[in-house]
Amino acid sequence: MTGRLVRLAEASRPKVSFTFDGAVLTGLEGDSVLTAILMSRGALRQAEFGPEQRSGFCLMGACQDCWIWQSDGARLRACSTQLQAGMRLQSAAPDKWPVGDDAP
Amino acid sequence: MTRVLIVGAGPAGIRAAQRLVTAGLHPVVVDEGARAGGQIYRRPPEGFTRPPQTLYGSEADKALELHRCFDRMLDAGQLTYHPRSSVLALGAQGAQVLGPDGVDTLAYDKLILATGATDRLAPVPGWQSAGVYSLGATQIALKSQGVALGRRMVLAGSGPLLTLVASQLRKAGAQVVAVLDTAPLTTQAAGAFGMALARPRVTLRGAALRAGLGRSYHAGVTLTRIAMNSTGPVAIHWQDARGRDHMTPCDMVGLGWHLRAETHLADLAGVSMAWDKVFHQWLPLTDAMGRAAAGVYLAGDGMRILGADGAELAGKIAASACLQDLGVPAPDTERDLKELRRMQRFASAMQRAFPWPAQMVRDLPADTVLCRCEAISVGDLRTTLSLSGPEANRAKSLSRVGMGRCQGRYCQLAGAEVLAAEAGVPVDKIGRLRSQPPVRPAPISAYLDKGPDARAK
Numbered sequence: 001m002t003g004r005l006v007r008l009a010e011a012s013r014p015k016v017s018f019t020f021d022g023a024v025l026t027g028l029e030g031d032s033v034l035t036a037i038l039m040s041r042g043a044l045r046q047a048e049f050g051p052e053q054r055s056g057f058c059l060m061g062a063c064q065d066c067w068i069w070q071s072d073g074a075r076l077r078a079c080s081t082q083l084q085a086g087m088r089l090q091s092a093a094p095d096k097w098p099v100g101d102d103a104p
Numbered sequence: 105m106t107r108v109l110i111v112g113a114g115p116a117g118i119r120a121a122q123r124l125v126t127a128g129l130h131p132v133v134v135d136e137g138a139r140a141g142g143q144i145y146r147r148p149p150e151g152f153t154r155p156p157q158t159l160y161g162s163e164a165d166k167a168l169e170l171h172r173c174f175d176r177m178l179d180a181g182q183l184t185y186h187p188r189s190s191v192l193a194l195g196a197q198g199a200q201v202l203g204p205d206g207v208d209t210l211a212y213d214k215l216i217l218a219t220g221a222t223d224r225l226a227p228v229p230g231w232q233s234a235g236v237y238s239l240g241a242t243q244i245a246l247k248s249q250g251v252a253l254g255r256r257m258v259l260a261g262s263g264p265l266l267t268l269v270a271s272q273l274r275k276a277g278a279q280v281v282a283v284l285d286t287a288p289l290t291t292q293a294a295g296a297f298g299m300a301l302a303r304p305r306v307t308l309r310g311a312a313l314r315a316g317l318g319r320s321y322h323a324g325v326t327l328t329r330i331a332m333n334s335t336g337p338v339a340i341h342w343q344d345a346r347g348r349d350h351m352t353p354c355d356m357v358g359l360g361w362h363l364r365a366e367t368h369l370a371d372l373a374g375v376s377m378a379w380d381k382v383f384h385q386w387l388p389l390t391d392a393m394g395r396a397a398a399g400v401y402l403a404g405d406g407m408r409i410l411g412a413d414g415a416e417l418a419g420k421i422a423a424s425a426c427l428q429d430l431g432v433p434a435p436d437t438e439r440d441l442k443e444l445r446r447m448q449r450f451a452s453a454m455q456r457a458f459p460w461p462a463q464m465v466r467d468l469p470a471d472t473v474l475c476r477c478e479a480i481s482v483g484d485l486r487t488t489l490s491l492s493g494p495e496a497n498r499a500k501s502l503s504r505v506g507m508g509r510c511q512g513r514y515c516q517l518a519g520a521e522v523l524a525a526e527a528g529v530p531v532d533k534i535g536r537l538r539s540q541p542p543v544r545p546a547p548i549s550a551y552l553d554k555g556p557d558a559r560a561k
Contacts, residue, residue, distance in 0.1 A: 004235060004336065004355075008276045010152050010250035030149035035249045042335045043234040049479035053335065055234035057476065057514075059241035060143060061136050061190075062222045062366070064509035064545055065476070075547060079241075080188075082138070082149065 003039040004055060018087040027083045034059070034066050034078035037089070044068050044078055045091040069093050105130060106430055109199055109210055111191050111369060112218035114142020115412045116404025118174045119419030120216050120426075125182045127427050127434065132184045132210060134191055134201055140174040142220060143240065144412045147171060148248045159247055161272070162309060163412070170416070186210075193541030194372045200542070206550045214399050214426050217370055218419060221363035221405035224385065225514045226465050227482070228260070230330030231359060232473040235337045239265045239360030243272065252278035254356020258340050260284035260327055262458040263362035264310060264411075267321075271313040282352045283317050284342055286361070287458040288324035295457020302450035326464055330357050361460055363409050364517065371539035373400045379532035382452050383409055384460040385517060386536040392441060394422035401426050414447035465518050466525035474522065475515045477508025485519055486526045494527035496520055496535040509545060512537045 013028040020037050027036025034056050037044060043053035044066055056066035059079045066078040071088035108124055110117045113135035124131045133140070139147040145160065145167040156164040177183050189203035198211035223238035230236070237245075237253050239261060245251050252273060257280045259270050270283045300307040314321060324345030331339045331351075339353045367377065370388045375396040380387040387408065390396040394403050403422035404415035417440045427434035468474075470483030485503050492498040496519070499505065505519045506512030512519075516537050524531040 004254060005245070006252040006255055006278065008246065008250055008252055008278060009154055009158075010148070013151060030151050032249060035245070035251055039251075047232065047479065049477075050232060050473070051334075052232055052332065053234040055336070056237070057241060058222060058238050059244045060222065061544070062510065062513050063238075063476070067509075074549070080136070080138075 002042075004042050005035060005038045007039070016083055016085045018083060018085065018089060020089045021091055029083075031083045032079055033068070033076065033081045033083050033087070033089065036083045037068075037078065043091075106214065107132065107212045108214045108216065108426060109134065109212035110216045110218060111135075111199070112142070112220055112404065112406070113137060113140035113174065113185070113187075114218060114220050114404060114415060115145065115170060116220075116406075116415040116419035116422070117142070117216070117218035118170055119416045120218060120401075120403055120423040121177060121183055122173055123420050123423035123435065124427070125177050127423075127432050129427075129432070130183060131216075132186070132212070134186045134189045134199070134210070136188065136190050138188055140178075140185070140187070141167070141171055142412075142415075143244065145170055146244060146248050148250070152250070154250065166412070166416075190544040191369055192544055192546055194369060202542075202544065202546050202550055206552070207546065214401070214430070215373060216401045216403060216419075216422055216426060217373065217396075217406055218402075218404045218415070218422075219366040219369055219406040220415075221365050221409055222513055223265075223360040224362050224364040224460070224517060225359060226261075226361055226461050227468060227472055227474050227476075227515070227518050228327045228330055228357075228359060229469060229472045230332050230337065231357075232476050232479060233330060233332040233336055235332075235335075235355060236330060236357045236359065239269050239358045240363075242358040243269045246272060246276055246278075250276075252276070252356075253358070254354070255279060256281050256354045257356045257358065258282045258284065258352055258354040259358040260286070260325070260340065260342075261358075261360040262287040262461070263360065264454065264458070265360055265362070266458075267310060267313050267317065269358065270317055270320075274316075280320065281354060282340075283321045284325040284327065284340070285321065285323045285458070286325055286327065286461040286464060288345060291459055292323060292457045295453045295455070298453025299450055299457060302446050302453060306450070362455070362458065363405060364513070365409060366406050366513075368511070368539040368543040370396060370400070370402060370406065372541060372543070373397055375400060375402070377536060379536075381532075382455050384455070384462075391425075392421075393425035393437065394418060395425050395429075399429075408448065408451070410444070410447040410451045414444060414451070417444045417447065460517070462521055462531075465521040468522070474519060475505045475508055477510050477515075478504055480505050482522055485522050489523060489526050494523050494529050494534055496523070496537050499523055499534075500537060506537045511540065511543065
């Protein structure tokens with residue numbers, strides 16, 4: 001699906017590349033991770049207790065609906081994390097946790 | 105020097121800091137935002153270019169003045185500032201703070217809590233879907249990111265934010281196809297009189313924004329359900345004031361009924377709470393100046409939902425109380441207290457105008473998701489009553505409503521309403537969820553030793 005969000009302003013910032021579930025996506029400098037992903041996708045993750053998808057809810061760090069993961073296993077709150085170039089993000093926790101020498 | 109910790113850098117926290125700095129103290133300010141300002145005067149990230157008039161409308165001068173006030177103190181080294189940081193717990197050693205580099209303990213002698221508020225939510229069948237957001241979220245997305253959260257948006261709920269966000273989105277070029285207010289025109293008329301008496305200009309400004317919404321605005325609405333497919337909302341079903349059914353296609357729904365004071369830290373600090381009939385929620389008990397417990401002061405929407413102007417006043421007043429208790433000469437607060445009482449009259453009338461939709465919540469179908477975090481239904485909670493009795497904490501233990509990631513912030517009031525209806529008791533008799541530390545989820549890694557090489561490969 002195409003993105004859920006629509007840019008209404010501030011669209012002339014420099015582009016920033018990152019990956020989400022392996023796909024290369026592009027956001028803008030100053031985007032939150034949530035904004036950047038939802039410009040290209042409809043959701044951030046699958047709900048773990050129901051059939052629906054989730055795309056954040058409060059956007060102020062209170063509801064914790066927008067948790068996603070970095071490829072090293074670290075969890076982040078997409079609404080309050082600023083996008084960084086080269087971020088490798090995924091909608092679910094890594095199924096194999098890094099251990100031993102692989103640990104971050 | 106006396107250590108004063110201020111939690112929150114919105115209007116209340118910034119004004120409290122200013123008064124302490126003026127008196128010669130050096131406060132420590134912890135705030136979750138990346139830049140000070142709070143939510144309503146939230147600042148976009150560096151590099152964004154929309155002027156304050158576009159971001160804050162009629163409140164642009166106030167927002168700018170507040171931001172400058174904070175930046176001046178920061179640049180002059182008059183306070184210590186911890187942005188992107190959350191207070192997780194309060195204990196004998198101080199406040200446990202989660203920041204970008206992990207968890208630290210900040211000791212303090214006096215604590216000023218200016219923790220603000222979040223949206224007050226009522227469940228609507230289908231609200232668990234991606235693409236359903238709070239009204240506050242809808243405004244934050246526009247203000248701090250310049251985005252609309254959908255292509256065909258419906259805003260629903262009640263309270264001042266409903267009209268304001270709809271107007272701001274329209275002005276910015278978003279498509280808002282319907283604004284559905286659950287407050288009937290009768291209560292709105294009754295409340296508007298008191299609002300106009302207390303703050304005529306603000307009331308007129310609200311009425312003008314409302315008029316600008318034209319025929320997309322509907323009062324006295326009952327929200328029936330949000331229809332969704334696998335990717336998000338496709339329509340909202342609702343009944344108008346005369347009971348006729350409507351269906352409005354949309355791909356986004358924004359929901360909110362005023363605000364709910366963020367009181368978790370006040371609770372951990374030992375502040376007493378009481379059910380407030382006017383604001384229809386549990387609120388901390390304080391004296392007129394915000395004294396709430398030994399060495400603990402409250403200010404802003406985390407104490408009473410009075411909005412940004414009230415929060416600035418309350419911040420100054422709480423700081424004066426703190427200075428008085430330290431034996432430091434403090435500015436007189438008589439005029440500010442009088443102004444604050446006017447804000448209180450306005451806010452009370454506004455609550456009458458745009459009430460909590462108690463009946464709608466009581467009538468929710470059993471399969472409605474009540475707890476968004478863990479998909480616990482209204483029916484699940486009703487079934488719990490025979491085991492738990494009509495008490496919020498026991499019902500939480502048995503049903504898990506209030507135990508998920510949001511820690512009850514978005515389900516507590518609706519859950520109490522459902523239990524009260526089922527048990528046939530007033531909603532305040534259900535009690536309130538005890539706050540549990542950490543009041544924000546914290547990763548285990550944040551507690552690991554932060555020695556220079558501890559986290560290196």
